[in-house]
Amino acid sequence: MLKKCIIPAMRVSVAIPAYNEETVLPELLRRVGKVLDSIPGGPHEIIVVNDGSADRTGEILRKASQDDARIAGIVFSRNFGHQAALAAALDHAAGDVVIMMDGDLQDPPEIIPQFLGKYAEGNDVVYARRVGRKEAWWLRLCYHTFYRLLGRLSGTELPLDAGDFGLMSRRVVDEIRRMPEPHRYLRGLRSWVGFRQAGIPVERAQRYAGEPKYNLTKLFKLAADAIFSFSVVPLRFAAIVGMGAICLCGIYTLYALYIKLIHGETPQGFTALIVSITFLAGVQLFFMGIVGEYVGRLFGASKSRPLYIIADKFGGLSGAPSVAQPRPAGEAVRL
Numbered sequence: 221m222l223k224k225c226i227i228p229a230m231r232v233s234v235a236i237p238a239y240n241e242e243t244v245l246p247e248l249l250r251r252v253g254k255v256l257d258s259i260p261g262g263p264h265e266i267i268v269v270n271d272g273s274a275d276r277t278g279e280i281l282r283k284a285s286q287d288d289a290r291i292a293g294i295v296f297s298r299n300f301g302h303q304a305a306l307a308a309a310l311d312h313a314a315g316d317v318v319i320m321m322d323g324d325l326q327d328p329p330e331i332i333p334q335f336l337g338k339y340a341e342g343n344d345v346v347y348a349r350r351v352g353r354k355e356a357w358w359l360r361l362c363y364h365t366f367y368r369l370l371g372r373l374s375g376t377e378l379p380l381d382a383g384d385f386g387l388m389s390r391r392v393v394d395e396i397r398r399m400p401e402p403h404r405y406l407r408g409l410r411s412w413v414g415f416r417q418a419g420i421p422v423e424r425a426q427r428y429a430g431e432p433k434y435n436l437t438k439l440f441k442l443a444a445d446a447i448f449s450f451s452v453v454p455l456r457f458a459a460i461v462g463m464g465a466i467c468l469c470g471i472y473t474l475y476a477l478y479i480k481l482i483h484g485e486t487p488q489g490f491t492a493l494i495v496s497i498t499f500l501a502g503v504q505l506f507f508m509g510i511v512g513e514y515v516g517r518l519f520g521a522s523k524s525r526p527l528y529i530i531a532d533k534f535g536g537l538s539g540a541p542s543v544a545q546p547r548p549a550g551e552a553v554r555l
C-alpha cells in the first residue's frame with residue numbers, strides 16, 4: 221500500500237476527533253507517531269479532540285501527551301459532534317499542512333506520506349477517495365446513493381466518495397476557519413474553497429476496536445447538513461412540483477369541461493377527488509418541511525452560538541499562527 225514519494229520538510233498537524241475511543245487511542249497514537257517520525261521537518265503535532273467522552277479517552281490522552289510532546293489534547297465541555305471537534309482541531313493546528321482523520325483507525329495513517337507527496341506536487345487539498353469500503357452492503361448503498369445525489373444537487377463540485385480524511389494546506393485551513401456556518405460539512409467546505417485538489421484512492425479499513433459512534437440519526441443529520449447547506453435545489457423542486465400539479469389540474473379541468481359541454485355528463489370521481497386532495501396535502505406538508513429545514517438553519521445561524529466549548533487543553537498547543545479574520549477572545553470560539 222505504501223508508495224515511495226518525495227516529501228519536503230514541513231510542519232504537519234494531525235487533527236483527530238475522539239469520542240469514547242479508549243480501545244483505539246493507544247494504537248492510533250502509536251501508528252500516527254511512527255508515521256510522523258518518518259516525515260522531515262517539524263515540530264509535528266497530533267491534536268486529539270476529546271468530544272465529551274465518558275470512558276478513559278481523556279485519561280489516556282493526557283498520559284500520552286505527557287510522554288510525547290507532539291501530542292496535544294483539547295477537551296470539550298460535552299459532546300459537540302465530530303464536525304465541531306474537527307473544527308476545534310483546525311482552530312488550534314499550527315502546521316503548514318493539516319491532516320484530518322478519524323480516531324478509529326479506519327483511515328490508515330500510513331497514507332499520510334502519500335498525501336504529502338501530492339501536496340509537494342502543488343495540490344492544496346489531497347483527499348482520500350474511499351475504495352473497497354468494508355461496511356455492511358446497505359450502508360455502502362446508502363453512501364453511494366448519497367454522494368451521487370449530493371453531487372447532482374449541489375452547485376459545488378464535490379468529489380465522490382471522499383471522506384474527511386485528507387490533507388489541507390495552511391491557506392485552505394485559514395479559509396475554512398473564516399466560514400461562519402454552524403451546520404458544517406467540512407469535506408464540502410473544503411471543496412468549496414477551491415485551489416488545486418487531488419484525490420488518491422485509499423482502502424478504508426474496518427474500525428480497529430469499539431463501536432461506531434455515528435448512528436443512523438447522526439449520519440442522517442450529516443447528510444442533511446450536506447444537502448441543505450450546499451444546495452437550494454430542494455426549494456426549487458417545490459416550485460417544479462407545484463407547476464406540475466397546476467398543469468395536471470388544468471388538463472383535468474379541460475377534460476371535465478369537454479365531458480360536461482359535449483356529452484352533457486359530469487365525470488364521476490369521488491375516489492379521485494379524495495386521492496388528489498390527500499396527495500396534494502402531503503406534497504404541501506413535505507415541502508413545508510423542506511422550507512422549515514432552511515428556516516431552522518437560518519434560526520440556528522442567527523443565534524450565532526459558539527460551535528464548541530473547551531473545558532481544558534493540554535500539550536504543546538501553540539494555536540493557529542494566522543487566520544484572515546480575528547476571533548473574539550475566550551475559550552468559546554464563535555464561528
Ligand code: UDP
Nearest residue numbers: 237238239271301302322323324432433434
Ligand atoms: N466522533 C466524535 N464525536 C461524535 C461522534 C464521532 O468525535 O459525536 C468521532 C469518533 O470518535 C471517530 C470519528 O468521529 O474518531 C468517526 O466516528 P465513527 O468511526 O463512529 O464514524 P463512522 O466511521 O461510522 O462514520
Ligand code: MG
Nearest residue numbers: 322324326427
Ligand atoms: Mg469510523
